[in-house]
Amino acid sequence: xxxxxxxxxxxxxxxxxxxxxxxxxxxxxxxxxxxxxxxxxxxxxxxxxxxxxxxxxxxxxxxxxxxxxxxxxxxxxxxxxxxxxxxxxxxxxxxxxxxxxxxxxxxxxxxxxxxxxxxxxxxxxxxxxxxxxxxxxxxxxxxxxxxxxxxxxxxxxxxxxxxxxxxxxxxxxxxxxxxxxxxxxxxxxxxxxxxxxxxxxxxx
Ligand SMILES: C[S@@+](CC[C@H](N)C(=O)[O-])C[C@H]1O[C@@H](n2cnc3c(N)ncnc32)[C@H](O)[C@@H]1O
Numbered sequence: 001x002x003x004x005x006x007x008x009x010x011x012x013x014x015x016x017x018x019x020x021x022x023x024x025x026x027x028x029x030x031x032x033x034x035x036x037x038x039x040x041x042x043x044x045x046x047x048x049x050x051x052x053x054x055x056x057x058x059x060x061x062x063x064x065x066x067x068x069x070x071x072x073x074x075x076x077x078x079x080x081x082x083x084x085x086x087x088x089x090x091x092x093x094x095x096x097x098x099x100x101x102x103x104x105x106x107x108x109x110x111x112x113x114x115x116x117x118x119x120x121x122x123x124x125x126x127x128x129x130x131x132x133x134x135x136x137x138x139x140x141x142x143x144x145x146x147x148x149x150x151x152x153x154x155x156x157x158x159x160x161x162x163x164x165x166x167x168x169x170x171x172x173x174x175x176x177x178x179x180x181x182x183x184x185x186x187x188x189x190x191x192x193x194x195x196x197x198x199x200x201x202x203x204x
Contacts, residue, residue: 001095003134004039005152006145007120010047016119031145033059036092039143040135045069045122051088058114064092065106067133069126072094073111090199104132118148127155171178 008026009017017023031165035042054060067089074085108129113121138160144152
């Protein structure tokens with residue numbers, strides 16, 4: 001499967017990246033049209049204030065879903081009564097998985113990053129969640145269209161190399177957070193689950 005992830009500047013905010021010679025407003029209508037044409041599945045990070053606009057563009061497929069990156073720790077701006085504490089992620093055509101696969105929530109909770117040298121750099125936990133939401137599998141072709149710090153591609157390489165996010169200690173808690181009831185029930189029954197590398201691992 002060919003997968004794209006787009007994390008362009010928010011609509012109207014490309015000036016935040018004026019040090020980048022490529023910096024310019026991104027036409028989100030064209031971007032979605034291109035991703036639908038050239039990829040099997042995609043995810044697009046955006047801003048709550050532009051969600052209505054983006055969903056209204058002709059190129060936005062009817063069957064997109066909206067996920068959320070919830071930010072318990074985020075930037076509090078003076079004079080902003082209602083803090084912007086989450087970021088929408090529009091995703092399209094994720095791989096359908098059936099059977100024993102672990103389900104994934106349509107949101108992830110992770111603090112905003114700091115001191116990464118770029119506004120909007122994604123936490124690694126968000127990257128792994130993106131791969132899970134899209135149903136990515138090792139060997140898929142993944143393209144990060146707006147790399148910034150490059151963290152999303154590095155996370156993909158790590159995820160891909162290890163064959164299974166379930167081998168990554170930091171993601172384990174995210175997975176149990178995704179399906180706490182199922183994980184608890186399985187643990188109570190002493191159920192063990194095989195991860196993708198073939199090793200047996202507890203789910204709780
Ligand atoms: C939100 S940041 C991406 C952050 C990245 N996902 C990360 O986690 O580090 C957006 C990036 O797009 C770049 N950019 C700005 N305008 C662009 C354009 N018109 N075409 C391509 N890249 C652009 C910015 O310089 C910035 O690196």
